Amino acid sequence: MTLARHTMPSPVSTLTLVADADALLAILWESDRPGRVRLAETAAQPDHPVLAEAARQLDAYFAGDLRRFTVPLRFEGTEFQKAVWAALLTIPYGETRSYGAIAAQIGRPDAQRAVGAANGRNPISIIAPCHRVIGSGGSLTGFAGGLEAKRYLLDLERAPRLL
Secondary structure, eight states, X not given: OOEEEEEEOOSSOXXXXXXOSSSEEEEEETTOOTTSSOOOOEEEOTTOHHHHHHXXXXXXXXXXXXXXXXXXXXXXXXXHHHHHHHHHTTSOTTOOEEHHHHXXXXXXXXXXXXXXXXXXXXXXXXXXXXXXXXOTTSOOOOOTTOHHHHHHHHHHHHSOOOO
């Protein structure tokens, strides 16, 4: 099966969105290392409804007008990875968690390094907010989009908003 793909500009990178018929499968970075997210063949399809909605929501997020994404997601990975990625979705906008906190949340308190590895393979960056996971001392750690993009996303979420 060929997956649909749409490339969009953003403040942090050119992003490539990938979906199947029903859900978003990946957000890939311009500088993504090959094989970080394994996908079937893709074909450009910018009018795909899931991709169009994902792009609309990402644009609203970058404009500071969206805090919670509602585009349908489908994660492909091991059960452990899926548990980590599901835990990412529970981190509130503007907050951070440590790898240890995520490990404890999924019932594997000694698996901080494995959480870090799963976090690094998160196929749906930004929406599944792996940028909100930081080192236990508050340090910024690896991020598929680069540490500059991670800092940008964290700063975006902490910027004061008029309500």
